[in-house]
Amino acid sequence: MTAPGVSPPTRAARAVKGVVLLACCAVVIVPFLTVISTSLATREQLTNSGGMVLFPDEVSFAAYEAILSGGLVTRAVMVSVFVTVMGTAFSLISTTLLAYGLSRRGTFAHRPLLMIILLALLFTPGIIPSYLMVKSLGLLDTYWSLFLPVMINAFNVIILRAFFMELPEEVIDSARIDGAGDFAILWRIVLPLSKGVLAVIALFYGVAYWNSFFSALLYINDLAKVPLQLVLRTYVVNQSQLGVDQLGAAGENIPPQEAIQMAILVLSIVPVLIVFPFVQRHFTKGVLIGAIKG
Numbered sequence: 001m002t003a004p005g006v007s008p009p010t011r012a013a014r015a016v017k018g019v020v021l022l023a024c025c026a027v028v029i030v031p032f033l034t035v036i037s038t039s040l041a042t043r044e045q046l047t048n049s050g051g052m053v054l055f056p057d058e059v060s061f062a063a064y065e066a067i068l069s070g071g072l073v074t075r076a077v078m079v080s081v082f083v084t085v086m087g088t089a090f091s092l093i094s095t096t097l098l099a100y101g102l103s104r105r106g107t108f109a110h111r112p113l114l115m116i117i118l119l120a121l122l123f124t125p126g127i128i129p130s131y132l133m134v135k136s137l138g139l140l141d142t143y144w145s146l147f148l149p150v151m152i153n154a155f156n157v158i159i160l161r162a163f164f165m166e167l168p169e170e171v172i173d174s175a176r177i178d179g180a181g182d183f184a185i186l187w188r189i190v191l192p193l194s195k196g197v198l199a200v201i202a203l204f205y206g207v208a209y210w211n212s213f214f215s216a217l218l219y220i221n222d223l224a225k226v227p228l229q230l231v232l233r234t235y236v237v238n239q240s241q242l243g244v245d246q247l248g249a250a251g252e253n254i255p256p257q258e259a260i261q262m263a264i265l266v267l268s269i270v271p272v273l274i275v276f277p278f279v280q281r282h283f284t285k286g287v288l289i290g291a292i293k294g
Helices: 010-042 043-049 062-068 070-105 110-122 128-138 153-167 169-177 181-195 194-211 212-217 230-238 257-288
Strands: none
Touching: 010 062, 010 230, 010 257, 043 257, 062 070, 070 110, 070 153, 070 181, 070 194, 070 230, 070 257, 110 153, 128 212, 128 257, 153 194, 169 181, 181 194, 212 230, 230 257
């Protein structure tokens, strides 16, 4: 169905759009399929294909068995899950409280705090000052260093504040007349109306924590506390740092290094792909909730 006054597209235009769409899908799907296929390929297939396989003739889970049977990768997965869950929870709570406070005019230090948040979008601290601050607080080699320095994102605060400011003032004013305080209004009225945008902000934080490796590279020296993304980076950049004992496999049973690399990469991608469809449905809903119907 086309808009009034607009002629429908021709067959040639539809064909061109279809070809372009298929090409875009292929650009995304083929590399991802190659990563999964390579992680499931056997040593002979990888040797014959030169290192990457698109369609494996025989499926082998040896790479996944090697990295999940114990050692560094298994611990790294648990660390990544812990940091992602705890970091997302702390970040979402602190961002919600800060954004709600900044969305209510007349709150204490409203303008100075808002200016600090806006300046944080333009100016970021350097690596050395951040490291010295974390060191002075005694957070080196602790899980706290992986999410406390980046617990609040200024961009997410601005998005959440703008959403809170668009909520109907009539509903909040009626709650105040009934005797509700700020925390009661936030818990009983604002948060139920903001489930969509909160889900999106939680997804932003969760993906950022799951994919982060730089904080661990700076602040973590204990291999038992490194996240999965740092293991993946370490193994890709310097493969000699992951030995037989860290993979949890016998020397003669170690799969090819290409398969292990791709298996770790799949483990780092799959959780995000699983969670994203459940949050995707909140995107449009988060934009529409709170609108006043005329």
